[in-house]
Every structure is written in structure tokens, then in C-alpha cells.
Amino acid sequence: MYHLISDIIRQSEENECVFWEIVQQADADERGVSKEESFETMRKMYQAMREADEHYDPKVRSASGMAGGAGQLLHEYNETGENICGDFVGKVMEKAIKMGESNACMHRIVAAPTAGSCGVIPAVFLVAEEMLHLSEDQMVEAMYVSAGIGSVIAENASLAGASGGCQAEIGSASAMAAGGLAYLQGGDAGQIADAAAFALKNMLGLACDPVGGLVEVPCIKRNVAGAVNALTSAQLAMAGIKSAIPADEVIDAMRRIGNEMPSNIKETSLGGLATSPTAQKRIV
Amino acid sequence: MNIFDVVGPVMVGPSSSHTAGAVRIGYIARKLLAEQPRKVQINLYGSFLATGEGHGTKKAIVAGLLGMQTDDERIPMAFELAKQQGVDVSFGEANLKDAHPNTAQLILQGISGQTIEVVGQSVGGSRINIASIDGIETNFSGDYPTLVVHNQDGPGYVSAVSTLLTEQGINIAYMQLYRSNRGGDAVMVAECDQEVPQHVMERLKQVDGIGKVTYLGMMGDE
Known part of the structure; x- marks a missing residue:
């Protein structure tokens, strides 16, 4: 069992195995299943992410009319070759926004860690699989890395916007994706932890202020920010840069910030963007 | 901590509490009724009432009452499916005092005349709590038989x-x-x-x- 990122790192050193195997073993122990069964359940989660991405419908709009169509616009823009972020990042942006829109439009997604932040991990992972020519098994391993990071955040801070603000949702998703990507690029446990720490540090203090209380504005586009932040954070770690503050302490800081955040900006729609004049006009 | 609550569940959006949790409340209420419902009165409270429309909360509850799980892609069509199956659905405001913000009161009548009244709360993620049955307080998650x-x-x-x-x-x-x-x-x-x-x-x-x-x-x- 592990409670901290540092537990996972220590146990992987002691048992001469890698980060994801510690998470897999703990799941097998906890749920009383074999490691193989656990792996296949995780594979289903990854496959469900891929299906959700493939089933994006460019025509669908949310009930409020605020969400839909942005993924298609970004797709068309990427096709022109004018997106200066390049092919890899352009694709990640596109998949992130598409998944956020699919969620808002009542399509099937994988909450990872939440429905509102469901675009971050699949955007990073599906593009990494394609562009880095990785196997599905490797992607499932990376899912364990993300799950391990997310579990530690859930235990020591929060994954819910209502208790921790958006840092707990998009911030956590970004940290989970960054750690997974570092693993896929050959990073060791320390680099996984640093990637997660960088990603989360960039998201600390983020308010949860959805317009009309809906998982649409600003949630959908924040999936893009979380996914791109995961990419850059993993690259910092892979360059050998160390986080000045260890991942566990960043998570603890996130918890304290979440506690100190006023309730107006914790999913109540009583502050921030939700009370902007345009938001007030839009929601009747 | 189940890691498949962190990476998962597979669900129809947009909200784990207002959509997936709502499906589960309906699903568990139907199981407690133990037969196909014929007539359902769904009363919403708090945030379910205020923001339920945009989150598809009503459709989600009806979908659950028809026996659908949280990942069922027919959830958005729940009203049409209820009509096809001859289930009479109506909605109202729940008249409850100091209830959990995400609360639904379901008054159900089954095809053989069985009735039950269930109050369910969506308490975070897609987890729920059944807070009362037939007006008597309860407190269970539906995670166990x-x-x-x-x-x-x-x-x-x-x-x-x-x-x-x-x-x-x-x-x-x-x-x-x-x-x-x-x-x-x-x-x-x-x-x-x-x-x-x-x-x-x-x-x-x-x-x-x-x-x-x-x-x-x-x-x-x-």
C-alpha cells in the first residue's frame, strides 16, 4: 500500500520494479483480484478513452448551447498547418477540447479523475501512443502511473472542484498525465514525480467558477490548458530538471490552498467567471 | 481507495454528481421497487433542481429507473424510451427541509402495483446515498447487496x-x-x-x- 508519491518511489526501489507495478500490485491487493485481471480492467479504461475520442460528433451541441463545435474548428485549423504549436501539441489540443465537448453533450467519456477534466489524460496519451509509436500495453502501464498519482492526490488533498477548486480537477488531471507521459518517454520514478510536481504547481489556486453551474465554461477549454501543461511539465522532468518542492509537498500545498479558497469559487457559481456580466446575461 | 474511481468510471457526461450519480439514484430506486415502473414522480431539490437541466439530471434519473447504468449511451434518449415503454413520468420540486444539495425524491409505482418512495442524494463523484425509503430515514450507498x-x-x-x-x-x-x-x-x-x-x-x-x-x-x- 502507498499513501504518498514518495512511498511509491521507495517501494519501487526496494522491490526493484517500476512505478506502475507498485500501483498495480496495490490495486490487486485491495480489490482481491489478480494482477492480470487488474491490468485488463485498466486496459478497458484506456480503450474507453479511445472510443470516446473516436466518437466525437462535430455537429452536437450541449443543452445550454454554449458547448460544441470547437473541436471541429481546431481540427480544421490544424489541417491548414498554421498552428505554430506543431503537429504533436496541435493534436493534443484538439483531442482535449473534443473530449470536453463530448462530455458536455452527454456522450460517453472516462472520468479521469473527473468528468469535467476528462479530456486531459486521453489527449496526452492517445497522441503519445500514435506519435511515439507505443504499444497499448505501454499505454495501460502509463494509466497506472496516472492512477497512482491521482490516488495520492485524492487521499492527501482532493479531486473535487467543490472542495478544492479547479486545481483539484484540471490540476490533478494534468499532474496525472504529466507523470504518465514522463514514464512513456523513459523517465524513472523520480522524473515521474517531478513531472507531476511541475504540472500541479502551475495549476495551484485555480478557481472552479463554471458559468451557470454547467461543466462547460471554462471547463472545456481548460482541458486544453491542462493537457499542454502536462506536455511541457514532462519535458522539464525529462531534461533532468528537478522540482524544488517535492511532489508530496506540492499536493499538500494544494490541499491547504483548497481549504483557504472561498466557497464562492468552489463550484457554487457564486463568483469568478460565473458572475461576470456576460455569464449573467447568458444564463437566464 | 479504488483506483478505478480515480481513472473511471466510464460514464455519460457531463457531471459525475449531477449525471452519473443521478443515474445511480434512479437505478437503485428501480432495484428497490423490484419491477418495471409504470408511474414515476421525480421531485428535485437544491442544486439538482437549479442546474439539473443543463446536466441532464432528469434524463439521468429516468434512465436509471429504466435500468440503465452510468455508461449507457441511451441516457440522453431516456424520455423517449420511457414513453415507448409506457412509463408515465412527471417532475416537480421536492419539498424537503435542509436536505443535501443534490437530492431527488422518487415516488414510484410498478407494473404490478408495488409502490415505493426513495430519497437519494448524490454525494460526490458518482457516489450516492439512499437517505430515506417510504419516509423513514436510511443511510446506505448501494455498493453492497x-x-x-x-x-x-x-x-x-x-x-x-x-x-x-x-x-x-x-x-x-x-x-x-x-x-x-x-x-x-x-x-x-x-x-x-x-x-x-x-x-x-x-x-x-x-x-x-x-x-x-x-x-x-x-x-x-x-
């Missing part, structure tokens, strides 16, 4: 239930007792580690002073 026994308040009923379960090798994980008033209506909720067979329910129903016995099984749809 759950036996709900309605009896007259008095001695011997707990022992009758526990004896029958023991005979079947069923372990009670959690047990709660509620009553409206001394000697009045009481409800016993037993969350078990194993499934409770149908014949145990039948035997319980024959016990003098036990009225209704409802059961929430974990195996598929009834």
Missing part, C-alpha cells in the same frame, strides 16, 4: 433477520435500524457481503409484523 426490511417496531425482528442470514452463511457488513416512533413503523437496513437469495426474502415476508421486504442485488438487472 442490501436488504431493507420494513417491520413494526418491537423486539425480535433483528434476531429474525440475522438468524435467517446466518443460516445462509451471509455476513452482515453494516446494519442500521430506524423507526418513525416507538412501536410504529421501522426499517432495518442490512448491507451484506454476499447476495441474499429470493427464498430468504420470501421467508422474511412470512414473519408476523414484517411488512415489506426490498432487496438491492449486485447482479445485473432483476
Whole structure:
């Protein structure tokens, strides 16, 4: 069992195995299943992410009319070759926004860690699989890395916007994706932890202020920010840069910030963007 | 901590609490009714009432009542499906005091005339709590096989239930007792580690002073 990122790192050193195997073993122990069964359940989660991405419908709009169509616009823009972020990042942006829109439009997604932040991990992972020519098994391993990071955040801070603000949702998703990507690029446990720490540090203090209380504005586009932040954070770690503050302490800081955040900006729609004049006009 | 609550569940959006949790409330209420509903009155409260429209909360509850799970892609079509199946659905505001912000009150009538009133709360993620059955307070998650026994308040009923379960090798994980008033209506909720067979329910129903016995099984749809 592990409670901290540092537990996972220590146990992987002691048992001469890698980060994801510690998470897999703990799941097998906890749920009383074999490691193989656990792996296949995780594979289903990854496959469900891929299906959700493939089933994006460019025509669908949310009930409020605020969400839909942005993924298609970004797709068309990427096709022109004018997106200066390049092919890899352009694709990640596109998949992130598409998944956020699919969620808002009542399509099937994988909450990872939440429905509102469901675009971050699949955007990073599906593009990494394609562009880095990785196997599905490797992607499932990376899912364990993300799950391990997310579990530690859930235990020591929060994954819910209502208790921790958006840092707990998009911030956590970004940290989970960054750690997974570092693993896929050959990073060791320390680099996984640093990637997660960088990603989360960039998201600390983020308010949860959805317009009309809906998982649409600003949630959908924040999936893009979380996914791109995961990419850059993993690259910092892979360059050998160390986080000045260890991942566990960043998570603890996130918890304290979440506690100190006023309730107006914790999913109540009583502050921030939700009370902007345009938001007030839009929601009747 | 189940890692598949962190990476997962697979669900129809947009909100784990207002959509997936709402599906689960409907699904569990239907299981407690133990038959296809014919007439359902859905009363919403708090945030469910205020932001439910944009989150598809109403459709989600109806979908659950029709036996759909949180990942069922037919959830957005729940109203049409209810109509096709001849289920009469109506909505209102729940008149509750100081309830959880995400609360739904479901008043159900089944095809054979069975009735039940369930109050469910969506308490975070897609987790839920069944807060009352037929007006008597309860407190269970629906994560375990759950036996709900309605009896007259008095001695011997707990022992009758526990004896029958023991005979079947069923372990009670959690047990709660509620009553409206001394000697009045009481409800016993037993969350078990194993499934409770149908014949145990039948035997319980024959016990003098036990009225209704409802059961929430974990195996598929009834």
C-alpha cells in the first residue's frame, strides 16, 4: 500500500520494479483480484478513452448551447498547418477540447479523475501512443502511473472542484498525465514525480467558477490548458530538471490552498467567471 | 481507495454528481421497487433542481429507473424510451427541509402495483446515498447487496433477520435500524457481503409484523 508519491518511489526501489507495478500490485491487493485481471480492467479504461475520442460528433451541441463545435474548428485549423504549436501539441489540443465537448453533450467519456477534466489524460496519451509509436500495453502501464498519482492526490488533498477548486480537477488531471507521459518517454520514478510536481504547481489556486453551474465554461477549454501543461511539465522532468518542492509537498500545498479558497469559487457559481456580466446575461 | 474511481468510471457526461450519480439514484430506486415502473414522480431539490437541466439530471434519473447504468449511451434518449415503454413520468420540486444539495425524491409505482418512495442524494463523484425509503430515514450507498426490511417496531425482528442470514452463511457488513416512533413503523437496513437469495426474502415476508421486504442485488438487472 502507498499513501504518498514518495512511498511509491521507495517501494519501487526496494522491490526493484517500476512505478506502475507498485500501483498495480496495490490495486490487486485491495480489490482481491489478480494482477492480470487488474491490468485488463485498466486496459478497458484506456480503450474507453479511445472510443470516446473516436466518437466525437462535430455537429452536437450541449443543452445550454454554449458547448460544441470547437473541436471541429481546431481540427480544421490544424489541417491548414498554421498552428505554430506543431503537429504533436496541435493534436493534443484538439483531442482535449473534443473530449470536453463530448462530455458536455452527454456522450460517453472516462472520468479521469473527473468528468469535467476528462479530456486531459486521453489527449496526452492517445497522441503519445500514435506519435511515439507505443504499444497499448505501454499505454495501460502509463494509466497506472496516472492512477497512482491521482490516488495520492485524492487521499492527501482532493479531486473535487467543490472542495478544492479547479486545481483539484484540471490540476490533478494534468499532474496525472504529466507523470504518465514522463514514464512513456523513459523517465524513472523520480522524473515521474517531478513531472507531476511541475504540472500541479502551475495549476495551484485555480478557481472552479463554471458559468451557470454547467461543466462547460471554462471547463472545456481548460482541458486544453491542462493537457499542454502536462506536455511541457514532462519535458522539464525529462531534461533532468528537478522540482524544488517535492511532489508530496506540492499536493499538500494544494490541499491547504483548497481549504483557504472561498466557497464562492468552489463550484457554487457564486463568483469568478460565473458572475461576470456576460455569464449573467447568458444564463437566464 | 479504488483506483478505478480515480481513472473511471466510464460514464455519460457531463457531471459525475449531477449525471452519473443521478443515474445511480434512479437505478437503485428501480432495484428497490423490484419491477418495471409504470408511474414515476421525480421531485428535485437544491442544486439538482437549479442546474439539473443543463446536466441532464432528469434524463439521468429516468434512465436509471429504466435500468440503465452510468455508461449507457441511451441516457440522453431516456424520455423517449420511457414513453415507448409506457412509463408515465412527471417532475416537480421536492419539498424537503435542509436536505443535501443534490437530492431527488422518487415516488414510484410498478407494473404490478408495488409502490415505493426513495430519497437519494448524490454525494460526490458518482457516489450516492439512499437517505430515506417510504419516509423513514436510511443511510446506505448501494455498493453492497442490501436488504431493507420494513417491520413494526418491537423486539425480535433483528434476531429474525440475522438468524435467517446466518443460516445462509451471509455476513452482515453494516446494519442500521430506524423507526418513525416507538412501536410504529421501522426499517432495518442490512448491507451484506454476499447476495441474499429470493427464498430468504420470501421467508422474511412470512414473519408476523414484517411488512415489506426490498432487496438491492449486485447482479445485473432483476
